[in-house]
Each structure stands twice: as C-alpha cells, then as structure tokens.
Amino acid sequence: MKKNSDVRREIKEAGLCHWEVGERLGLNDGNFSRLLRRELAEDNKEIIRQIISQLKKERHDNIQSR
Numbered sequence: 679m680k681k682n683s684d685v686r687r688e689i690k691e692a693g694l695c696h697w698e699v700g701e702r703l704g705l706n707d708g709n710f711s712r713l714l715r716r717e718l719a720e721d722n723k724e725i726i727r728q729i730i731s732q733l734k735k736e737r738h739d740n741i742q743s744r
C-alpha cells in the first residue's frame with residue numbers, strides 16, 4: 679500500500695489534482711508528490727485536509743455562481 683493512501687484517496691474523491699493541493703501549500707506538483715512518499719504526521723495531514731476542503735468549497739462556489 680502506498681504511503682499517505684488516505685490523503686491520496688481524499689484528493690481523488692474531491693475531484694482534485696495533486697498539483698492543486700501542492701500549489702496551495704506553496705509547492706509544485708513534483709515536490710508535493712515527493713512529500714507524499716513518506717508517511718506524514720497527523721498534523722500535516724490535517725493541514726492538507728483543510729486545503730482539500732477549501733478547494734472543494736471554492737470549486738462548488740464557482741459552479742454555483744455561473
């Protein structure tokens with residue numbers, strides 16, 4: 679099983695790309711992918727989960743405003 683499979687699954691289920699989450703963290707997609715190679719601490723996962731939630735909300739708000 680891949681490291682951080684829970685975070686990877688949450689990104690996929692949200693319909694997001696790794697680069698979108700990485701960009702919000704201030705990382706390019708390659709660096710974000712490398713970050714996910716080692717299991718993250720729960721506090722770091724929580725930060726990523728908050729970003730996923732924010733991006734989902736922004737995407738939803740953008741769709742609603744059209």
